[in-house]
Amino acid sequence: MRSSDPPVVAPDGGPPTTSRGVLWLGLHCDVRCKFCYDELVPLREKAWMPLEEAFGALEKFRGFYHNEFVDFMGGEPTLHPHALEIVAHAADLGLRPTVITHGMRLADLRLVRAYAEAGIHDFLVSIHGIGQTVAEIHQRDRHNYSRQMQALDNLRLLGIPFRFNVTMIRDNMSELEAIADLAGDKGARVVNFLTFNPYFEWAQQGEIEFQARHSEIAPHLAKAIDRCAQLGVEANVRYMPPCQLPGREAHVYTGFQLPYDPHEWDYNSWYDAGHEGRPLPQWYLEASRQQQQRHGYIHVPACNDCALREICDGFHPQYVARWGGEEASPYPGPPVQDPTHFIRGQSKLRYPTTASDEAAHRLEELRPGSLADVHRPVGEDGRAGVRRSRRPR
Numbered sequence: 400m401r402s403s404d405p406p407v408v409a410p411d412g413g414p415p416t417t418s419r420g421v422l423w424l425g426l427h428c429d430v431r432c433k434f435c436y437d438e439l440v441p442l443r444e445k446a447w448m449p450l451e452e453a454f455g456a457l458e459k460f461r462g463f464y465h466n467e468f469v470d471f472m473g474g475e476p477t478l479h480p481h482a483l484e485i486v487a488h489a490a491d492l493g494l495r496p497t498v499i500t501h502g503m504r505l506a507d508l509r510l511v512r513a514y515a516e517a518g519i520h521d522f523l524v525s526i527h528g529i530g531q532t533v534a535e536i537h538q539r540d541r542h543n544y545s546r547q548m549q550a551l552d553n554l555r556l557l558g559i560p561f562r563f564n565v566t567m568i569r570d571n572m573s574e575l576e577a578i579a580d581l582a583g584d585k586g587a588r589v590v591n592f593l594t595f596n597p598y599f600e601w602a603q604q605g606e607i608e609f610q611a612r613h614s615e616i617a618p619h620l621a622k623a624i625d626r627c628a629q630l631g632v633e634a635n636v637r638y639m640p641p642c643q644l645p646g647r648e649a650h651v652y653t654g655f656q657l658p659y660d661p662h663e664w665d666y667n668s669w670y671d672a673g674h675e676g677r678p679l680p681q682w683y684l685e686a687s688r689q690q691q692q693r694h695g696y697i698h699v700p701a702c703n704d705c706a707l708r709e710i711c712d713g714f715h716p717q718y719v720a721r722w723g724g725e726e727a728s729p730y731p732g733p734p735v736q737d738p739t740h741f742i743r744g745q746s747k748l749r750y751p752t753t754a755s756d757e758a759a760h761r762l763e764e765l766r767p768g769s770l771a772d773v774h775r776p777v778g779e780d781g782r783a784g785v786r787r788s789r790r791p792r
């Protein structure tokens with residue numbers, strides 16, 4: 400199926416599957432967020448992705464996987480020496496580019512203009528707190544919050560859309576409602592509230608001091624979701640079991656719901672899974688199970704009686720080892736098989752999918768047969784193209 404075909408929709412005409420790829424440009428960053436997955440990765444494995452490799456990956460996203468959007472991840476991708484060229488190449492291909500960033504370098508209006516000229520679609524800015532909380536989480540203070548606020552003003556000035564990411568930890572859980580207010584004030588279209596996932600290097604750590612229980616975060620999060628609703632801002636909660644947010648499940652995305660969020664990543668291109676074109680919902684259901692297993696999520700005894708068991712990740716084993724599973728609150732009723740059961744009731748920001756004539760022409764030039772052999776290295780942690788060694792000096 401080419402991108403001009405109708406989108407693949409969930410069973411019963413529910414939300415379409417995402418067509419967003421993700422490309423890690425390298426793990427180098429200039430702050431040290433205390434919860435970062437990459438904090439424990441050795442510096443020698445934080446080299447940047449070469450330009451030609453990035454171009455090849457983007458061409459495969461577009462020509463083979465038929466993605467229409469791409470997120471650039473780091474580290475801090477704005478530090479990549481060829482970030483602007485990579486963004487421009489994505490835009491030329493008809494892959495609308497998003498940069499996921501702490502935003503601080505965008506306090507420089509000239510850089511924001513350069514991204515606009517390169518064809519940026521939007522920015523996903525990590526706003527992990529209000530005021531000094533940001534610097535404390537970044538563990539490096541260079542007027543971080545004021546630079547972020549300047550960046551948001553610059554984006555607004557130039558009419559570049561932006562969304563927020565916030566990783567919810569003990570340090571910022573009482574500020575979630577204020578972050579929702581900030582989104583409304585500054586004009587963010589979406590806020591993603593992310594549960595801290597003890598993945599990768601964190602998985603073996605027992606007592607992580609900044610980690611908070613779902614039941615501690617949930618009251619603050621519920622208020623923040625409601626505030627977003629009042630302000631017309633889309634609120635998404637990632638990786639928290641739906642039973643932790645009764646009445647607000649339409650906002651909750653575990654690994655089973657992710658394929659139906661246009662702001663999330665396509666398992667197919669994410670893991671370079673090799674299915675040409677856009678798979679059907681059944682493919683994504685199986686990919687969601689694999690993702691659940693990849694990160695080792697488990698159901699606790701109470702989940703055995705839950706109607707959502709087949710479409711909910713459950714809990715991370717580190718979380719269960721630390722706090723047990725008493726927070727699980729099973730849903731009564733017959734088993735629910737449709738991952739969009741709740742989220743189909745959420746109002747989502749949707750993007751027009753018509754590519755420009757020029758981008759459509761570029762797409763015709765991409766040959767799926769030859770792109771099938773373009774592969775990014777997949778690291779031990781399952782992320783494609785992430786860790787790469789610096790050349791020895």
Ligand code: SF4
Pocket residue numbers: 640641642643698699701702705706707708711712713714727728729730
């Ligand atoms: S399966 Fe378990 S964790 Fe998921 S919603 Fe049900 S009780 Fe909660």
